[in-house]
Amino acid sequence: MNQADVSKLVSKLKIKVNPRLRKFRNAEGPLGRLKKLRKTVTALVKHERIELNYPRADEARMYAERLISEAIRYGDCHKTTMELADFWLEEKQLVHKLFKVLVPRFQDYNVSYTHMYRAPRPYPGPMHKKAVLELRGNPYPSLLPDMISNRNLIHNVLLDEAKKEYRAQKYAEIAAKIESAENQFIGKADTSSNTSNEEIATSEKSRVKDAEGSISESSEINKVQDDKK
Amino acid sequence: MNTSLFLGKQALPKFSKCNITKTLHKRFFANVSEESKQQSELFRFESKRQREAVGRIEKIEVKYEGPPEESTLMMNKYLSTPYDCAKHLGEIVANRSAVALVNGETLWHMHKPLEDSCSIQLLHYNIPQPAAVNKTYWRSCSFLLGAVINNCFKDNVNVQLHSFPSPNVRSGSFIYDAQLSLDNWMPTETELRVLSAEMVKFCRQNNPIECLNVDADFALLVFKNNPHKTQQIPSIAASNKGRVTLFKVGHHIDISRGPMITNTSHLGRITIANVFKLNTDIPGGPIYRFQGVSLPYSIVLNHVAYSILENRAKKLNPARIPGLHGVSDEDGSFVKHAVA
Structure with missing residues (x-):
């Protein structure tokens, strides 16, 4: 069967997508749900960091990620993407921000474009879970x-x-290696006078080079610390 | 060698859930020796006696410096501790404070009563200059490791705790030297894992670490069954006006010049990395050096970086090896001057 490769049709998001969408029940039905989320996505693009209830943040995050990834993928000369941006961003100056600020910022990212944290809820107060989306x-x-x-620390x-x-x-x-190389060099010079000194010198050089290579490779700990950052 | 050296592990029958829970339940309470119970009872009596000896309660003024706000507290002389002050300042401050700094110079154990009007700061693990806190933490880890060693071996292994050297975070591991009646014991990976798990379980009990300043005779009474500590006490007392500082966690008591951290709940990740047999002239059996590494709960490290620390802690720590003579004054487990 000729089945379309889904990843070529839809951009793959770098966040976990909920298998079931939340309903956000309201009088207007599914459109009302999208309108609610649209407010949140607009606010996110505008303010870059917002604090809100957890379900809304989790749901809006998926749409924001999708919007940005589409914008990066197709650019601002693509009619469908522009319509998408027009729908999701209520304030139209943010469409410019999306293509001129966010696309250049995120185009080389290989992680998600947003970050979500669980936030503490006020106590005493309503029991809703809170989140920060940025x-x-x-x-x-x-x-x-x-x-x-x-x-x-x-x-x-x-x-x-x-x-x-x-x-x-x-x-x-490395010091031990160099020492052993030197010993070999002295030993060889004593036993066989036929071998030219130059050859031995080059071989020793290559040994030292090997050793230097090994230390540059072996800065694992450095890397780990950088990863941590 | 298998894990049967340790308490309760042999008794676990396979595939019977009911039995396991029963054994674990029993194990949880049974692993405190009769001697430890007596020691802790003595400690309790002495601390009660000291509290009652205070007599008429006087008030002192304690100035607190630091977040959330500077405040002045009216506390009780010889009764109120920095921890009591911290409780007035809120749960977060009380839970995270590791050690107090009195008048900006003396490190003070959080559960030790304040003796006069003073100003205090409460130090925790994430402050700009945490060297003193780190040292306190490392010392407490050694102390808790001693408690674990004391509790986790079976009765057929005779354990006598010796001492732990001055805490040195840079060495990469905290240490406890203990005498075991085992010849050439090389711990397996499983045994080390069991030891680490025991320490984690012990710390999850969230016991406060208590502190008591006693005279040498009382200390000798507490440690009458431990030849090493009995030998150490006179020299410790001599350098500290005849007093010895004892610390208690759960039922375990040890000598240290202190201070220690507030509670065992402060320990986050813990690994007991290796055990080495030491070459010493101490009579009565071989001395083993237990080494471990640990991080406070508030410091989260990824497992790759932590494994680097674990691997380093597996190498023999170069700290001073205890000998028959020369109880050195640099040794942290002995009272040198009253900083506790």
Whole structure:
């Protein structure tokens, strides 16, 4: 059977999509639901970080992600995408923001374009779960505590020391390699005077190069720390 | 070797859920030795006696500096602790505070009564200069490791806790040196995992760590069955005006100059990474060095980075190896000066 490859028709989102959509029951029916979500998507694009009830945030996030990914995929000269943007963004100046600000910002991202956090609910107060929905790369300070830049925190102290120890171990290995190469060189020079000194020198150089290569490859710990960021 | 060294593990029959729950239930209460119970009873009596000896209650003025706001509290002399102050300031402050800083210079255990009007700061793990807190945390980890070692072995293994050296976070692992009646024990991966799990379970009981300053005679009475501690107490007391600081968690009591963290609930990830046999001249059996690594609950680290820390903690910690002579004064488990 000739079945269409779905990923070519619809852009694949980088967030988990709910298998069942929430109804958000209201007098206007499904259109009313979309109108509600439209308000939220517009607010998200406008303010870049909003706090709202969890179900609405979760639902609107999917539409916002879809909108941005379509905009990146087809650009602003695509009629359908422009209609989509026209529908989802109630304030029309935000259509410009979508194509001129958000598309350049997100086009190289290989993660989701939005970020959602669970937020505390006021106590005492209504029992609804709250969430914070934000666009990545927004200009506000991060909501999560910064655990990286302060190197005096206990995990950073431990990681830094581990890194130092790893470095020291690698340098010791390199030193041992060079030493063994030197020993070989002296040994060879003593036994066989036929071998030209130049050849041995080049072989030694290559050994040293190998060793240097190994230390540059082996900066795993560095990488891990960067990942953490 | 298998895990049968440890309490309760042998008794687990396979495929019978009912039996497992029964055994676990029994295990939870049975693993406190009679000796520990007596020790903790003594501790309780002494702390009660000290509380009653306060007599007429006087008020002191405690100035709190720090978030949420600076405030002045009227507290009771020799009765109120920094933790009591923290409770006035809110649950978040009370739960996260690891150690108090009195008058901006003395580190003060959170459950130790304040002795005069003073200003206090409550330190936690995520502050700009957390070196003192880290050290306190590391010391507490050693102390708790001692509690776990004391509790988790079966009766046929004789365990005598020796001491733990001054906490050094940079060394990558916290340590406890203990004497076991086992020759050439090389712990397997499973045994280490069981030990780690025991420590996690112990810390989940959320026991507060209590503190008591006693005289040397009382300390000798508490540790009458431990030859190492009995030997250490006189020199500790001599360097601290005849007093010894005891710390208690659950039913376990140990000597340390302190301070410790507030509660075992502060410990997040815990791994007991390795156990080494040490070369020492201490009589009565081989001394083993237990090593572990841990992070506070408020610090979340991904498992890749944490595994780097675990692997490092598997190497022998270069801290001073205890010997028959020379109870050195750098040793953190002994009272050097009253900072607790």
